[in-house]
Amino acid sequence: MELNNLIASSEMVDVYKVGNMCVKLFKEGVAKTNALYEALTHSRVEATGLRVPVIHEVSVIGNRWAIHMDLIEGETLADRMKADPANLDKYMEQMLDIQLEIHSKSTPKLSKLKDKLNRLINDLDCIDDVKRYELLTRLDSMPKHTKLCHGNFTPDNIILSKKGTYVVDWIAARQGNASADVGKTYLLLKLKYPEMADKYLDLFCEKTKTSKKYVQDWLPIMAAARLAENIPEERDFLMKWVDVVAYE
Ligand SMILES: Nc1ncnc2c1ncn2[C@@H]1O[C@H](COP(=O)(O)OP(=O)(O)OP(=O)(O)O)[C@@H](O)[C@H]1O
Ligand SMILES: [Mg+2]
Incomplete structure (x- = not known):
């Protein structure tokens, strides 16, 4: 996966554009509970019908956890x-x-x-x-x-x-x-x-x-x-x- 189009960066994550997807990549050392909790919470919110990007995948890239969701341009x-x-x-x-x-x-x-x-x-x-x-x-x-x-x-x-x-x-x-x-x-x-x-x-x-x-x-x-x-x-x-x- 080509991670060369950085959209935003914070203490905990780097956010990339990858094709028509957005990949929120947690920094090395960030506990996996953060990524998994965020993905679960976010998916519960999806179910309310509010306009939020849809999550398609949670994965590990290198040794970092990642949430893959719709890219909102x-x-x-x-x-x-x-x-x-x-x-x-x-x-x-x-x-x-x-x-x-x-x-x-x-x-x-x-x-x-x-x-x-x-x-x-x-x-x-x-x-x-x-x-x-x-x-x-x-x-x-x-x-x-x-x-x-x-x-x-x-x-x-x-x-x-x-x-x-x-x-x-x-x-x-x-x-x-x-x-x-x-x-x-x-x-x-x-x-x-x-x-x-x-x-x-x-x-x-x-x-x-x-x-x-x-x-x-x-x-x-x-x-x-x-x-x-x-x-x-x-x-x-x-x-x-x-x-x-x-x-x-
Ligand atoms: N699905 C998306 N599509 C496009 N841009 C996104 C998407 N998700 C996040 N971003 C961009 O990346 C930025 C950081 O993402 P997000 O707020 O989820 O991470 P964060 O770690 O909480 O960052 P911060 O601590 O700066 O709030 C957002 O403010 C937004 O500009
Ligand atoms: Mg934010």
Whole structure:
């Protein structure tokens, strides 16, 4: 297989175009559970009818795990936003509508977001036990929902193609509370596209008649869970959000 057309690269994967397929190749040393879990989660999402690339094969290439799926030709919504900033509001609305469509689906076999958050916060070693107790108590008091949540929903994971708009990168998808998912997106936007974050949150609250406080209550929990990814440049930012207990 000719792996010479690299589309994207991250800490964990290299993504290649191979003919009319996209091959997501996990870096050497990445546990195979990542590839297999992503493939399983992604296939569960395929069954909801959402527009996602279809997975055709999971394989080992050299000593690296690979997921082979439909290639979605086009540009990411993030690229579009950068190229056409005058229409940012329109693109943000489009992004939110896609996320709300995702939240309208249910996938009963998918793992629960709450279980994941609980585990991550329990295992976190950069917070003390008082903070841990506070976060876990807060998490426990949050309403238990079963909506499909993407878990990493940002404009980089949305591809605009001639065939329509597709969402990729489903490794973090779980069933849970939509406001938790929106809180996660808000934090990711604050980190990468800070000018969009507050507008995005306002738009979500307005469209869904959700109180802002309800989403904000999730932020310390989602920030703590993200700390588990151990990304040094995010640490101070996330620690600040972990400590925000009440809002004006
Ligand atoms: N099926 C696909 N067809 C075309 N491009 C794709 C496809 N899947 C992923 N990509 C491109 O590769 C990029 C990285 O893929 P993906 O988001 O799945 O990996 P990742 O490891 O989660 O990367 P990151 O950490 O940067 O989010 C996407 O943002 C998208 O531009
Ligand atoms: Mg991604």
